[in-house]
Amino acid sequence: MAEQSNDQANEQTNDQANGQAQDVVQLWREWLTLSERQFNSFFNEVMGSDQFARSAAGYMETFAASQRLMAQGMERYLSFVNMPSRNDIASLAETLQSIETRLAQIEETLQLAAEAVDGSPVGAPSREEPKRTRQPAGAQAAEESDTEQSGIPANLRRQA
C-alpha cells in the first residue's frame, strides 16, 4: 500500500517537473509566435508607407545605375582585351535559339508529313498506354450497388 502511494507520488512529481519544463518551453514558443506577428505587422506598416516605397524604388534605381556603369566598364575592358562580353554571348545564344526554333518547326513539319504517309503518329509511346476508363470511387460504388439491386449494369439499363 505504502509502495503504491510512493509510486503515485513519483509519477506525480515526474509529471509536474516535466509539465513545468514543458510549460516554460511552450510559453516561450507562444511568445515567439506572438512577437513574430507583432514585429511583422509593425514592419509591414512601416514598409507600407510612401516614404519607404520611394526609398526602396530609389535603391533599386541606384542598384540598376551601378549595374549599368559596371557593365559598360566591363564591356570596354573586355573589348580592349579582345574577349567576348556577356551581351555578345547572349546574342550568340539568341541566334542559336532561333536556329533551334526553326529546327523544331522543320521537325514538326516532317513529323506531320511522315504521319500523313504512315498513318500512325511518329514517336508514339513505346510503353503500353493505360486504359482511360477510370471512374471516381463514389460513382463506382453507386454503380455497383445499382447493379446489385437490379442485376443489370446501369449503362445497359439506360440503353434498354
Next chain:
Amino acid sequence: MVTQSTDTRFVVAEQLRREVDRTLERSLHSLDVLLGRREPAVGLTPKDTIYSRGTMRLYRYRPVVDEVYRVPVVFVMSLISKPYILDLVPGQSFVEYLLNQGYDVFMVDWGVPRPEDHKLRMEDYVLDLLPRCVEQVQKLTKEEEFSFLGYCMGGMFGLMYGGIFPEAGLKNLACIATPVDFSGMGLFRRWADPRWFNVDRIVDTLGNIPAEAILASIEMLRPLDRLMGYIRLWDNLWDETYVYNWRVRNKWVQDQIPFPGECYRQMIKELVQGNKLMSREFTLGARRVELERVPWSVLNVMAEHDHITPYDAARPLTSLVGSADTQELALKGGHVSLISGKNAILRLWPTVNEWLAPRSV
C-alpha cells in the same frame, strides 16, 4: 521527505539525459544543415520529357495504375519558382498523389530563364508555348479535353489561355493561390506604384530580374520569417523529421530563379499597376482575355494566411469567369503550406481530387 528528494533527483537526471541526447542530435543535424550534407533529393517521381523548347520542358509522369481517368491533368507552373514544390519527396508529392489516384499527369516546366530569354513576353508563354504543350498532350493521350492545375502565376497563365482559346479543349481549371485582383496585393502594389517605381529603367538595365531581387521582395513581406524559421529549426534540431522537412521546404524557398525582363515589365505595368485582368481589359497579342465566355469548370483554392497572394487578390477569380460550374475554397495555411507539407496532404490534395475526379471522366 527522502523519497521526494530522490524523485526530484531522478527527474532532473532524466531531463539532463534527454537534453544531452538532444544536444548530440542537434550537433549532428546542425552539421548536416551547415555543411549541406545529405541534401534531400527532390523531384524523384519518374517522368519522361515529351516536348522541349528553349528552357521549357513538358513532362509526362509515368502512370502507376492500369486504368486512368479519361481527362489528363496538366500542371502549369509559375515563372517565379521551380516546379519541384509539386513533386518534393516521396510521400510529400502532389504529383505522386494524383498518379496514385489514377490521373494521367503532365507538367509544364518553364525552366530557368537565361540572359537571352529577357525578351520573353506573356504572349510567348500563353499564345505560343502553352498551346504547343496542349497539342502534345492531346496527341499523346488521343483526348481532346484536358485539365489545367495552376499554382500561383501558373493559374494566371491557365486563365489567360482559357480566356483566349475557349474552344481548345480545356475542361477543368483548378487555380491554387492565383492572384487576379492586384488591388488586393498589398505591399507589392504599393512598392510598384508608378509614381516612384520605374520598371522600364530597371528592366532596360538588368534584362532579367535577378533571383535575389525576387527572393528579397518576397521575404520583405514578412521580414522576420527567415530568422524565426532558424530559431524554430534550432528548437527542433534534435528532431530528424522536422529537420528533414525544414530542409526540403527551405531548399525550394531559397531556390529562386530570375524573372524574364519583358514579362516582368508587362506584369508590373498591365497587371499590378493597371489591374487589367480584373477590369477585363487584358490583351495578349491584340486578343482580349475573354473570361466571361468560358465554358469550363473552375476551382479557386486560396489560403487564409497567404501573404504572397492575399485572400483579397485571389477571391474575385470565380466572379470573373462566366462558367456556371465554379467553386471556391479558402483553406487554412499560407502560400507554400497550401501546396506542400502536412497541411496540403490533409486538406488541399484530397479537395482537388474530390473536385477533379467526377469532372475527369
